[in-house]
Amino acid sequence: MASDATSSAHNSSRAPEPVGLYPHARRAGNLLFLSGVGPRQRGEKQVPGVELDTAGRIVAYDFERQCHAVFQNVRYILEEAGARWEDLVDVTVYLTNMRNDFPTYNRLYAQYFQSNQPCRTTVEVNCLPTPIAIELKCIAVIS
Template sequence: MNNESIKNANEAPEPVGLYPHARKVGNLLFLSGVGPRQRGSKQIPGVTLDSEGNIKSYDIAAQCHSVFKNIRLILEAAGSSWDQLVDVTVFLTNMKDDFKVYNEIYAEYFKDNQPCRTTVEINNLPTPIAIELKCVATIDM
């Protein structure tokens, strides 16, 4: 596989490790996990941290909107689009408290395009966020 298959978006948040925003394989685009962080900033939309970097409070709605914005930025930079999403895996750190709000916001963004979806609760994510998405989209050859 060559480096031409690696796709990065200048506007999306920098990866927190050695991985691309996305990788094209055939007519599929595989996105790495995408959270709500903003490029070039330590601030995370909807998250308030204490002096030791622990989550003091968070707004799942603000994080959802930011994640979906980041997904769109990556898709478009790679030559795909929102309506070409075919599979979405959602990781939530608090399914009990956040699922209802997340599910309502998800329905707003995906009312016209309905990719397959899996939502799972996990213990935590590598940065102090409450949601991350892993997506697959089609991409024109």
């Protein structure tokens, strides 16, 4: 964990290991910026609910299961960095299949964010670095 007077990196012991050289989150003043968070589970390479063919391409996936896993991973990172779910102020959502998955995502998002409603942007991307269908990029304010 690097630290100085204005910025500090945070890594969660419960969220999945980053797939590159970056922290789970970085605090700058009272803002906490989360790196992209996917549904993988700590210590596991297989993505919850994802079925791959022998070439590693996605054959089928349980999008709802991935959503729940992503939200749990975000919560882990927030908590271990000293923030709460209610501290989220901005969420950027990356989906690999907007047409099929957005209705499910929107329904689950409404359940998770009933009392706290951060700003949100949702975009479709061609693919993500691992065989996942969703990734979140979040900003929280720590008081």
